[in-house]
Amino acid sequence: MPLRLLFLLVVCSLQAGAQFTDRYWTFGDSAAIDFRNISNPVPGESVLRARGNCASICDSSGNLLFYAGAPYVPYWLSGATIKQGYVVNSSHQMMENGDTIVGTTFYQEMVIVPNPGNSNQFYLFTCEIIPSAEQGFYWNLIDLSYNGGLGKVIQKNVQLQNFPVNDGLAAVKHGNGRDWWVVHTRWEATIGHNEYFIYLVTSDGVFPQPVQNIGDLLIEGFLRLKFSQNGELLVATGSNHTIDLYDFNRCTGLLSNYRQILLRTEPTLEYLTWSSEFSPDNNRLYTTSIPYGNNDTLSCLLQFDLTALDIRSTLDTIQTFLDPFICGFVKLGPDSQIYLSHFTDLNDCDFFYLYCDTTYYPEIMNLSVIHQPNELGALCDFRPYSFYLGGHRSYHGLPNNPNYELGPLAGSVCDTLITSVSQVPVFEPAQLKLFFHTGWRQLFVNGQQLKGKQGSLSLYSVTGQLLRREEISIQPPYYTRQWDLSGTAAGVYIVVLETEKEQVSGRVVVE
Structure with missing residues (x-):
């Protein structure tokens, strides 16, 4: 093997x-x-x-x-x-x-x-x-x-x-x-x-x-x-x-x-x-x-x-x-x-x-x-x-918890840990996921598959004008940041995350 x-x-x-x-x-x-x-x-x-x-x-x-x-x-x-x-x-x-x-x-x-x-x-x-x-x-x-x-x-x-x-x-x-x-x-x-x-x-x-x-x-x-x-x-x-x-x-x-x-x-x-x-x-x-x-x-x-x-x-x-x-x-x-x-x-x-x-x-x-x-x-x-309930009160809901203790299907074709080995990637490029919440005026920035540990996060206009930049520290492979954009005008913006190992960017629409 x-x-x-x-x-x-x-x-x-x-x-x-x-x-x-x-x-x-x-x-x-x-x-x-x-x-x-x-x-x-x-x-x-x-x-x-x-x-x-x-x-x-x-x-x-x-x-x-x-x-x-x-x-x-x-x-x-x-x-x-x-x-x-x-x-x-x-x-x-x-x-x-x-x-x-x-x-x-x-x-x-x-x-x-x-x-x-x-x-x-x-x-x-x-x-x-x-x-x-x-x-x-x-x-x-x-x-x-x-x-x-x-x-x-x-x-x-x-x-x-x-x-x-x-x-x-x-x-x-x-x-x-x-x-x-x-x-x-x-x-x-x-x-x-x-x-x-x-x-x-x-x-x-x-x-x-x-x-x-x-x-x-x-x-x-x-x-x-x-x-x-x-x-x-x-x-x-x-x-x-x-x-x-x-x-x-x-x-x-x-x-x-x-x-x-x-x-x-x-x-x-x-x-x-x-x-x-x-x-x-x-x-x-x-x-x-x-x-x-x-x-x-x-x-x-x-x-x-x-x-x-x-x-x-x-x-x-x-x-x-x-x-x-x-x-x-x-x-x-x-x-x-x-x-x-x-x-x-x-x-x-x-x-x-x-x-x-x-x-x-x-x-x-x-x-x-x-x-x-x-x-x-x-x-x-x-x-x-x-x-x-010990003095506490219920509403409609109870916790939506799955059966965490459910075991494998014994004897079935998928009762093997080999099945997903082929899914393991040899290399995963860094990614940047962006989501803007209009009600909160918050931009959620999520970096994935990152390798660098130090870098910067920047916000640009579509014409290339730098509007905001901050130095960041990263614990690979993830990075998350919540930016308050309440004072930012409606429009299209570019977000760039750059480290000593990579640079990823994405576009976000502020409404």
Whole structure:
């Protein structure tokens, strides 16, 4: 065996051994659940105040590494300063460079994926669904080797797509047990789409795959995606009364076997379908709803039997709830029980829809729990408002964490660490990624594959006039910088990053 190939296999084997878990949830208004004792989860704490969007990741022992979230801001205030995601370290403080994360306005617009090539690094994927200059799909890179393990965001707001993305990011581990797949869909207000955008995350970076067109055309801004525990099923839950089910190939990233579980035309569905979760054995699907239409006070927890030939006919209402205490998201816990969050509209003193300091009710200070989710009907043992949050409160959302403990597909063609050796590049040229946020008047500069350690960052007009220059220090291969351009006139500008080893440049439009 060639020495280089042997070396790569050894390195990949070591990296594949890094194990992460989903054992500390952060969500809602300073709420958390500590699952380190899997048989006795207890309430924890966080500094979040997130109506929906949140994600977290832990080490193999269940110790929190970091988490991320975002407040909710109405779409008509899309330029408001508060509308930004943020990353929090394990000491519950803002991570260095962890503010101003683009997107993350609603409920399921962020997900954390380990970097298969570096056990200290993690991708935070985010999206923005509201049509604007900031719409699109982004990644951020977090490195925990900085600040004594508390971490730093070393690449921020790198844009992969520039169209509105549905509220519903999902991630699942590749069949080789090391790499990852990340999935999102497209949204337009008047045009139906059935495009699934899938990305392969390897030790070499993030690679867009061919777009897959599958399923019916949907006009849907809230299309939540969720993988089953074994990663072989993907459900797409749309607020317009649609639930679609697909098979997913963890080796190829291909969707197939489209099945429509619910249609908007169902006469009994006078509510919006809101979120979904699979049972641990992948045979049941639980869905929540929120009030809508004629039944504007009704919220439900539903169950489907995925083993039936006619899945739609197995719809079973496990529990109904009356407004103002309605269902939020469902999520499978590390303890194989499914948790249900709750939200209330009894809150009229905060313009940003976050709870007032006086808004405390038992219904939002507890989560509901399905104790036997593999069982049908009443045998699932649903217990409403049974998990106390230690004085904290829930909103709609629960953390959008994938199954970090999912292993390789044993015995399959992709159960080998050799599969991505051919993807390792012999040489990667330096790159410069630029993104200008019109609302914040901030330019996000991200250098990649850099080799130099000292240099300069310059801003030029299109006529070549130097407008700004600063000396910079770099820790290769990444460099990130956030420039305030609030005093810069609208126009086209050139950014140049130069080191003793390379020079890269790019064009940015300031609006």
